[in-house]
Amino acid sequence: MKAFIHNIPKAELHIHIEGSLEPELMFELAAKNNIRLPFESVADLRRAYNFTDLQSFLDIYYQGAQVLLTEDDFYQMTRAYLQKAAEQNVRHTEIFFDPQTHTARGIKFETVLQGIHRALLDAGQQLGLSSNLIMCFLRHLSAEEGMKTLEQALPFKDCIAGVGLDSTELGHPPEKFKHVFDLARQNGFKTVAHAGEEGPPEYIWQALKSLKAERIDHGVRCVEDARLVEYLVKEQVPLTVCPLSNVKLRIFDNLRQHNFKQMLNLGLCVTINSDDPAYFGGYIEDNFRALHEVHGLDFQDIYKIARNAFKASFLTLAEKQKHLDELDEFVSDFARRQMQDSPHSA
Numbered sequence: 001m002k003a004f005i006h007n008i009p010k011a012e013l014h015i016h017i018e019g020s021l022e023p024e025l026m027f028e029l030a031a032k033n034n035i036r037l038p039f040e041s042v043a044d045l046r047r048a049y050n051f052t053d054l055q056s057f058l059d060i061y062y063q064g065a066q067v068l069l070t071e072d073d074f075y076q077m078t079r080a081y082l083q084k085a086a087e088q089n090v091r092h093t094e095i096f097f098d099p100q101t102h103t104a105r106g107i108k109f110e111t112v113l114q115g116i117h118r119a120l121l122d123a124g125q126q127l128g129l130s131s132n133l134i135m136c137f138l139r140h141l142s143a144e145e146g147m148k149t150l151e152q153a154l155p156f157k158d159c160i161a162g163v164g165l166d167s168t169e170l171g172h173p174p175e176k177f178k179h180v181f182d183l184a185r186q187n188g189f190k191t192v193a194h195a196g197e198e199g200p201p202e203y204i205w206q207a208l209k210s211l212k213a214e215r216i217d218h219g220v221r222c223v224e225d226a227r228l229v230e231y232l233v234k235e236q237v238p239l240t241v242c243p244l245s246n247v248k249l250r251i252f253d254n255l256r257q258h259n260f261k262q263m264l265n266l267g268l269c270v271t272i273n274s275d276d277p278a279y280f281g282g283y284i285e286d287n288f289r290a291l292h293e294v295h296g297l298d299f300q301d302i303y304k305i306a307r308n309a310f311k312a313s314f315l316t317l318a319e320k321q322k323h324l325d326e327l328d329e330f331v332s333d334f335a336r337r338q339m340q341d342s343p344h345s346a
């Protein structure tokens with residue numbers, strides 16, 4: 001099963017690129033850029049990754065992002081994530097970035113975008129890993145600031161597939177950003193939103209109805225509203241679930257309490273993702289493996305989840321089909337080899 005989880009072709013749909021900044025690279029960039037981190041060492045920093053809720057994580061995450069100054073810094077961070085993703089057989093990834101975290105510190109929008117974009121282009125050519133970029137609005141900031149950020153992005157819309165909504169959820173309902181998302185859709189951007197991570201099911205309804213979000217990021221609290229579950233199942237709205245993140249941020253006390261398997265069994269279109277892998281103790285494969293170990297996800301479950309992710313991506317129909325064909329072939333080959341190795345066990 002370990003080999004199956006490692007080798008199965010995957011798509012990742014919920015990864016914040018700033019959340020992939022490993023402590024070692026953070027220290028390296030801090031030294032290069034003459035920025036003093038309030039931690040003595042990598043070990044000291046890692047010890048601080050002991051979160052009580054979403055906000056306690058965000059405070060450290062925004063602090064960490066301050067070491068990023070130049071286009072090359074953004075390139076290096078993105079390249080490191082893509083390398084890891086490719087090693088874990090991710091074939092396609094849809095990456096969030098938070099421009100406001102950087103423009104608020106005087107970094108140019110273009111610097112952020114070009115560094116990330118160049119790494120994505122290189123990974124396409126060198127690692128065979130395709131990607132889409134999703135620009136997130138920080139929901140703890142105002143809708144007016146969100147609108148300014150969208151305007152900054154318009155000249156670069158060929159490099160950005162969609163927009164999303166992240167940061168502090170409680171007290172910042174999705175409908176606050178209705179006009180920003182309306183304009184984004186008019187400009188051809190796809191739409192997603194974090195909802196139902198810490199916030200109530202009502203925020204998921206708002207993300208769907210006010211923002212017309214095509215996917216919900218997290219969405220684990222949907223199970224508290226039977227009518228919402230019925231809707232999500234009927235429409236097969238993709239939910240980008242991040243199990244290790246949910247445990248680290250105390251949405252669930254431990255992985256055993258996580259409702260992923262329940263969501264899968266309800267017929268929801270769930271996917272598995274890493275969210276902020278440098279902070280939450282694992283990349284996509286670690287998330288798959290942990291759920292397998294604790295909830296007994298079997299071959300069929302994993303196949304289904306991998307299919308869901310390609311189907312839920314913002315690739316074209318033809319590109320999705322190419323990935324689904326590769327996935328089907330991988331699974332049939334694997335089953336054939338299993339039969340050859342132990343013909344009486346099937």
Ligand code: ADE
Nearest residue numbers: 016166167168194275276
């Ligand atoms: N930004 C980075 N990770 C996030 C998360 N899990 N929820 C909301 N905003 C985020």
Ligand code: ZN
Nearest residue numbers: 016194217275
């Ligand atoms: Zn997230």
